[in-house]
Amino acid sequence: MNHPFASETPGRRVGVLALLVWGLAACHRAPEVSADEVEEESSPAVLTIDAMDNEQHVLRGGFPLDSGVFRVELYEGDLLLGEALLEEGRWSIPWQPGAGSESLEVVAYSMTGTELRTRLDFQRLRFTEPEGLYAAEALLTLPTAPDTTTRYTLDGTAPGPSSPVYNTPLVLLNRRGQPAPLSLIPTNPDTSPESWRWKPPATPPMLATVVRLQRFSGETPVGPAEARTYLIGQSASSLPVLSLVTDAENFFGHDQGIYVPGRMHDDSPEGTAGWGTGNYMQDGKEWERPVHVEWFEETGRPVFAQNAGVRIHGSGSAALPQKSLRLYAKEDYGPEWFQAAFFPDHPLTDFKRLLVRTSGQDQQSTKLKDCVLQGFLRQTSLALQACRPTVVFLNGEYWGLHEIRERYDEYYLASHHGLNRKHIVILEGDGLLDTGEAEDAVPYAELLAYVREHDLSAPEHFAHVEARIDVDDFIDYHVAQLYFGNEDWPDNNIKFWRYRGGSATAGAGDGRWRWLMYDLDAAFAGGPEVNSLGRLLRDERLGEPFVVLFRGLMKSPLFRERFIARFHWHLDNTFASERVLARLDAAVERLAPEMSQHIARWRYPESEESWRLEVQRLRDTVQGRPEALRRFLHEELGSP
Known part of the structure; x- marks a missing residue:
């Protein structure tokens, strides 16, 4: 897959907004088919329900182009809701779930006289309840309150006064085949050595659904912003899952994005060190960004969710494509501590700072050395960082294997030794x-x-x-x-x-x-x-x-x-x-x-x-x- 902006010169600025617009446009393109999927093309014709525009209240799906389908109807129970609009193997129809909505059935009629059918049964979820990470297709109810308007987003951005207004349950479907624009943003310069230069994903990444909400009185926010992550129709991971949600500009914006070469590289592309330059090589409070953090056990059971601060962690390893992060619990964002049993058999459950580490330079070989080798020393009295391999999602996009770690600092030493x-x-x-x-x-x-x-x-x-x-x-x-x-x-x-x-x-x-x-x-x-x-x-x-x-x-x-x-x-x-x-x-x-x-x-x-x-x-x-x-x-x- 070629990056959509591969022809851009190094000095030209490409905003995250442009990438997101490209990503939305990609929804209407035929998905790329890998070699592994070729066999599926010869399988029996399949009718799908695969996308919902919750703002415009439009349900969408697909059918094989060569199936001779000429009419698609949508039913809720025995009630015919209407006939869908057909266009190049896609169908769409206006639909809003109601209080009694439980299931949908789509029927496609072919010129050969055959019928294709598919059914969708909804799970009911409530945003305010500690639901698990993994869920079937669902209808999600958001909280509302008198004299306020609940607004939401589904792309990771913080809801603002012009974000969609919530007035009916949100339809959450498996996002397979939808675009993952953040994964297509280069995270080091194309002048980086080939042995550790950024490469686009070989296959489309797994996608979660991230729901962010904010209540408003007029244009004034009321209370803190909140977020929830759901993996719809996905099998459970063998590892815990960490979901990070932030405005895309905080990670990928040219001027303020902490995960990209950005302005700092443009201003000084050569630098003085072998690892080069970039926004990701910066440190300090100026380069801290707000983030919402959710942690789930392997089963999908939610452990905690809170707002926090995030910075890039590491020195030379920050120049590699996948980067380590440092999370800060602060009153500025929410709770002053991360309070959770992150590490089995660990004496502490309160942490001021946490690392989300990629295994540094070892990410290109075994991807486990520092985490595992420190574990060999548990029977000594040495200071060691508790560590747990973790899968990370960023704004709903699969971001790969990391390690949740303790961070050495004065808080670590004070907590471990009562000082x-x-x-x-x-x-x-x-x-x-x-x-x-x-x-x-x-x-x-x-x-x-x-x-x-x-x-x-x-x-x-x-x-x-x-x-x-x-x-x-x-x-x-x-x-x-x-x-x-x-x-x-x-x-x-x-x-x-x-x-x-x-x-x-x-x-x-x-x-x-x-x-x-x-x-x-x-x-x-x-x-x-x-x-x-x-x-x-x-x-x-x-x-x-x-x-x-x-x-x-x-x-x-x-x-x-x-x-x-x-x-x-x-x-x-x-x-x-x-x-x-x-x-x-x-x-x-x-x-x-x-x-x-x-x-x-x-x-x-x-x-x-x-x-x-x-x-x-x-x-x-x-x-x-x-x-x-x-x-x-x-x-x-x-x-x-």
Whole structure:
């Protein structure tokens, strides 16, 4: 399928409104037929009821052009409602559901004397009730109130004073064959490297129905806007579903859209970094947009629905076609917390911020590394992000596989450890301030200076450092990174934190530095034989601030002995091949039913076959990794 604006020059602006107009026009085009559907063309003639214009109250359907149909009638019960208008294999007829509407039957008469029939039985839904995500064809009742007018939209836009007025139940049908214009908008420039350039969907994406409503007194909104998502006539997913609804301009507008190259790319198309430029590379409150969020369990049971804020999440990975998002619960939009049991067996149900992650750079290969590999470490005391694979819809269009995740920030650390978030300090990289006051970076800089100036083989010098970092946490963190062979670390993707509330507090509030495990997308990239330990000990290409603490501690016999013993314990337990493979295979089994649809939507990974090959490479690596690391421990540290 060619993008309708493929001939546009990079500098020319194409508004989302134009795309939506194109999409509506596409409703009247014959749908594209894939190779898999060719066999269906020779099947018996089929009469369909497949579209409803709820604003104009027109019901539509189709019939085979070669069937000789010359008249189509619509019945409600035994009552003939009228004869439909016929045009090139399509029929249409004015119709409004009434209070007693339960079913419709359409009868098509052929010149050969045969009749085609189809029947539609409606489920009754109420917007105000917590209905499930999955439903049969339905009549939806919206709430009304005296002295107000209820207006609605079905395309994701926020209802305004000129939006359609609700006065009769809305007819919700399966949207198969309808256009999905947002999926045809390029999400990185056509100058991006071919290996990660945006591609149009291979097949039409699955579509949900999104109903947004707003009550008005005259032209003044009354109360908050609300939204509900329904998958009509679709089978249930094997994963939870997250529905995001926002004005299309918030994601795809040239000036304000956070998901496209847009203005920022036009103003500076080259940029200075290898990932290029775009609106999606921006951060901060200025690039936060309103969004309505709904979360459904695998069964379709609704868990919560609320308004929130959304930003793009990630740095380099934001330049890839499918992008990670960050959700903010704020009083500006609605509830101040996301309150739901997102993660099974997780102690928390209140979250200030959530990630909707695409698996970063790994979205082109296994699409599961960071989520699954962090899960291997649950029996340690390391800070880890709870994670759950999730299917996402954006304004009703299937947006592919993501992961709902916790986000590392002061709210995460305060919630997990019962601390005052205002006393939490987070640094990143070589000691740059992420969260806290400017002076909060000084203790870490002083610690590194001490390590440079003192030989930690002396017990008193090691004790000085041990009083300032959680050594056990430091060891577990480094053992895990070395096992993973993470090539995008330690001079990237490194964060650490402390509580500056004082050293008298026990546990994580004791004031010592601890490390945060995240972004394992580059794990195992070099296979099982990568000597990550030797790299950390000797590689001069690693920036000195990133390795000075580890290399200094290795001079301490006390630390060295603890490190080696803990490493062997992890290889025998945490990273035992049978344990790791079982968890990896379970994760693959969860994703497998969704991969075909995801690959058709984003074209990355390249195919199901290539995905399974990448997964097998990962399996081969984890099988051989413990033996290789035992050898490196002996060669580098003299471990028996």
